[in-house]
Amino acid sequence: MKKLLLNSLILFLAVNVGLQAQESENIPISPKVKMGKLDNGLTYYIRNNERPEDKLELRLVINAGSILENEDQQGLAHFVEHMNFNGTENFEKNELVDYLQSIGVKFGADLNAYTSFDETVYILPIPSDDDETLNTGFQILEDWAHKATMTDEDIDEERGVVMEEYRLGLGPDKRMMQEYLPKVMYNSHYANRLPIGKKEVIQEADYETVRNFYKDWYRPDLMAVVAVGDLDVEKIEEKIKEHFSNLEPVENPRERKTYDLPNHEETFVSIATDEEAPFSQVRVYYKDHKESEDVVTKEDYIDQMEKNLFSTMINNRLSELTNSSNPPFNYGYSYYGGTFARNKNAYQSFAMTGENQQLESLKALLEENERVKRHGFTKSEFERAKSEYLARLEKQYKDRDKQESGRLVNQYVSHFLENSPIPGTEWRYNFAQENLENIELEEINGLISEFLHEDNRVIVLTGPKKEGLEPVKEEEVMSLLEEIKNSEIAAYEEEKLRDNLMTKMPNAGSVVETKENEEVGFTRLKLSNGAEVVYKKTDFKNDEILFSAKSMGGTSLYSDEDYLNTALANSGLSQAGIADLSINDLSKMMSGKIVQVRPEISGITEGFSGSSTPKDLETLFQMVHLYFTDLNKDEEAYTAFANKQKAFLGNLMSNPNFYFQNELGKFRNEGNPRYVGFPTPEKYDAQDYELAYKKYQERFANAGDFTFYFVGNIDEEKVKEYASTYIASLPSSEETEEFEVPEFKPSTSGDKKVIYKGTDPKSMVNIIWNGETDYEAEKDFTMKALGEILTIKLVEQLREEEAGVYGVGARGNLSKIPYGSYSFSISFPCGPENVESLTEAALAEVEKIKENGPTEKDLEKIKETFLVQRKDQLQENRFWLDQLESADMEDREINEVLKYEEKVAALTKEEIKEVANEYLNENYLLGILMPEKKEGQASEAGE
Known part of the structure; x- marks a missing residue:
């Protein structure tokens, strides 16, 4: 008996050890994420992550999309997604967006959702440092899950917005997809259930048919809540249970079918x-x-x-x-x-x-x-x-x-x-x-x-x-x-490459001066050849260093003729490679390295952009040195580049949107001797590679006129060593250059330009103000604020009230370089029949701000948005690289970046009203894209 028990125990242990070993072969789930499932079937995922600080990313995931629509529901999965933003039990129509804007969450950019064949996902980023905000965020998610009101009136009002999104998808890509999709998705249900759906369903589906999709498929067994951010995991788990445990499972639920893609012999x-x-x-x-x-x-x-x-x-x-x-x-x-x-x-x-x-x-x-x-x-x-x-x-x-x-x-x-x-x-x-x-x-x-x-x-x-x-x-x-x-196909062959990027080390220079800026936390080095290196050590990323370099001049120093003959060729110069290494050779040599360097010649500067890991930083410095001193000259490589560009651009102007922007650009630049416009094959044929190469050498002949910027996880001693070896050794002179201000300065003067292109019932409206002005940093900031406020008002009026657009935006700024100027624009796509009324409505919103200024509520919304954005930006290497570079270029006091909160707090309604009145006058350019007129058809936009 004892022997039998012993054998049984050995067998039991062997089986269990075997099962454990088999189980251990499964891919584990990260211990950093807490997963769970409520009794009603809803799944949740919670993960603490401290970047960015005080922010939480929430997702409501529905395992249901357009593939589950009935024949009379095609497009309603997406329509229901829209309806969730248009009224729930706790948020009446527009209240939800209004509230989220008040805590700095932008509609479209932050708050969003998408519907595809198999799923619908709601995206909600919110601040996590306030209990009230946190509670409201989870209430929004819960309302989306089972408390959408979907009144008859709201459904009817949203049809126009969804139709505008449908309209945006019209065009050549959709027409061609309708031809090839039945073969790619042969005999599959997917071929008949594109998420955007059918026009007649969107416009005419009865109310219960819309609501039925929500009732059938928005249910806890098909839902997940995901919360990732700067949070207390246990606290978030309690909130999920509090808000989602009361979702009732559906009795006798419809089967959530999985549709296949059948095979075919041919x-x-x-x-x-x-x-x-x-x-x-x-x-x-x-x-x-x-x-x-x-x-x-x-x-x-x-x-x-x-x-x-x-x-x-x-x-x-x-x-x-x-x-x-x-x-x-x-x-x-x-x-x-x-x-x-x-x-x-x-x-x-x-x-x-x-x-x-x-x-x-x-x-x-x-x-x-x-x-x-x-x-x-x-x-x-x-x-x-x-x-x-x-x-x-x-x-x-x-x-x-x-x-x-x-x-x-x-x-x-x-x-x-x-x-x-x-x-x-x-x-x-x-x-x-x-x-x-x-x-x-x-x-x-x-x-x-x-x-x-x-x-x-x-x-x-x-x-x-x-x-x-x-x-x-x-x-x-x-x-x-x-x-x-x-056919006979030969095996792949390649030549062996040399081991090192540089075949000969340069004669190193030195660092001759070091200046610290303790407030902003960066260092400026002066090198023996006159070049400057600016670096800021950060801990935002462990394995990232961002880089740029700038010198004033650029193509502004070219004659008109030389500029036109080289403007397009400049971007093809680097295709020849460096140091007798082709682009393909460089790619192979960089295997296992994460580093990139791009030389650039712009209108007013020449320089570089790039990035690397700390481990590969020396390679970045070497590449910069070689782009200065040893850019290959290879007409064959350039010709290959030009031919690719010509092939890519060959039919670009057949597209209405590209055509519209090109024609509008030509109209605005009439009389500009340096206007290039959209590239064309003919323009590439007219480029002079020899001249472009010569001009490149001139632009990069004097490294002493350059400033090099590095931001990231920097080893300061290595930056100094590499700067001395690879930058201070570059050729230089004491000469410094400045860019030349262009003689031609585009401006608007009450013009209207209607451009006809395309067969689909799609239009585009651009309202543009621009011209010369004295640059003031405060006005630049106020102009940006005006753009944010107008965007809020235009969405409310043109999308929510008029149901005439899917998206609309306004933006503006003042520029100091190359000369003092301002620019402000409003743009939106719409139906041709609505161009006139929506343009009038947009301009009416401008007039309201000019007369009364923004409301205190809207001002507080954009202030909160600015502060939320800046809190994130302060933890980004890209932001600091841009700040260091632009402060030098604009001769701006860099320490002002630390006073941003004061700047936001000081912004007033009166300042926004004054800027609107100063710049948004009757001298705007109204650019309108209309479909091509059919014979005998009258213009709907006027001439």
Whole structure:
């Protein structure tokens, strides 16, 4: 008996140990997130994250979208999302937006929502340092979940707003998608349930049909609440239970179906063209035969790592083709991932191409896929991909305690909706370090045989339709597929690169002077060659350093003729590479490094922008040195760049929005001898590469006239060392330059310009004030405040009252450089029939502020918004880099940045009223885009 008991115990222990071992093979859930489920089925995720301070990101996630709509509900999932902002039991129409604006939350920019095929997600960022605000935030989420009022009147009023959003989606992309989607989503319910829905349903659906979608699908078993931010986890959990435990489960709920993407034996080809299509594209889909499986185990995660490495390697090859002397496309990439259907993945290849290059681009994509299938990737490609993969993870790992809540919250949304793994950054990094070296190249090379197959394949070509352009035929595509299958394709080859970026170290200079600004916390170094280095050490990110450099002059010092002959060529100069290394060579050499440097020549400055990690900072300095002293001259590389730009721009002016902006720009710059406008193929043909290269050398000949800015996790001694070695050693002179103020200064003078383009019933209105003025920092700030207040009033009037727009905005500022000027604009899209009335309504809001100033309530709203924004900005490297640079350029006292709260508090209604009266006069330009008139049709906007 004892022996039997002992054997049983051994068996019990063995089984349990085995089960535990098996269980341990699952990907863990990060201990930093607290997950739970209420008795009614609602799931919640809570995570404490201190960046930004005193802020909480809330999400209400509904596992229901347009795929669940009945035939008479197409568009109502999205419509219901709108209705949740238009009245609930605790917030009458407009009260919700009004309240959130009062605590600094902007409608659209912060407060938002989206509806897709399978989900609806509500986005609510709120301050977390006030209990009342916190309670109200959770009350809003609860109201969205089950307390929307959806009165008949509110539904009818919102139809116009939703129709305006529907109108925005009209155009060539939608028309072409309607042609190819039935093949991409063959025999799938997804092909018939686009989230925007049908016009007639939006306009005519009866009230109960709208409410029924809400009743059927907004229920706790399909909901999650996600809270990430500067919070007390236990306190937030109590609030979730308090607000959501009372949601009643639905008796006999409708089945939440999962719709599939059926297989098909043939290869489908869809060729869609449109007269307004600005770009040509090629897509290839190899849809999986089986449904996708969740990434649950460690083995699943290794499979995912392998696919990531595969994508890195194939895209490195496609990037090399893009940068070749005769590129087959402007841009291309491939990846394995999701389709419209949640449960079906596909291997997908994409290219942006010239209008006459579609077959060539398709051939290049197919050839590279076939090359990998036949020959695989090389060992060196594999090593570079692993270095890139680890470098990205290492950066995330080092910044794991400095991630913004807004970047973290979506992973929990995805976990609820799609069971995506959430093990946390530490686990991902450590797991990759432990397992990356065990991944074999052969395993990754074998993936392509799973990806590529002749059934379940769809090829889509989209592009312009115009006279003289012969569209690709389906038989040509099928013939190309057969050609690739039977052709000889050579293995990928590459030359060995040198080990170091610089072949010879420069003769170092020195730091000759150091000045500290203790209030703002930055240091200014004067170097032996006259250059200055400004740096601010921060702890906002552990693994980030942002960089810029500026010298005055830019193209303002070019003659008119030289400027016109080089303006477009300047951006192509760096495509030649540096130090006898091509762009492709540089890309390979930078594998495993996170660093970028971009030389720039603008209208009034020349300089650089870029970034690096602390580990790669020396590489950044070396690249800057080489861009000064050793930019390659390569006409073939420049020609390849120009050809890509010409292919990309070939049909741009067929698009009504691009055409409108171009025509408006030409009108405003009439008489400007230096006006370039939108680039065209003809303009690129007229560029002078030799002259552009010569001018570049002139602009970067004197490093002593430059100031270099660094902000981030800086090792001060290394910055001084690198600055001495790589910047102080640059050629310089005592000469300093200033930009030249342009003779032509555009201004508005009561003009009206109506531009006709496009066939869809879509219009755009731009109201623009601008001209010369004496710059005053206080007026600049007040002008920005005026833009914020007018935006609030325009949304209230044009969207909520008139239901005539989906979005509308106003903005303004004063500029000191290149000369004192002001600019203010109001813009909105709308229906052609509403242009006149909505323009009058917008101008009426301007007049109200000119007569009475803003209300005290609206002033307090924008003050709170400014303070909330600045609190976040003070914790951002980008903000401080911009402040340091602009203070020097504008000769502004940098310490004023610390007095912002005083500045906001001092802002008055009277100041805003005065600025409105000073600048928003009758001398505005009214630019209107209207559809092209049909024969015999009268103009609706007037001339």
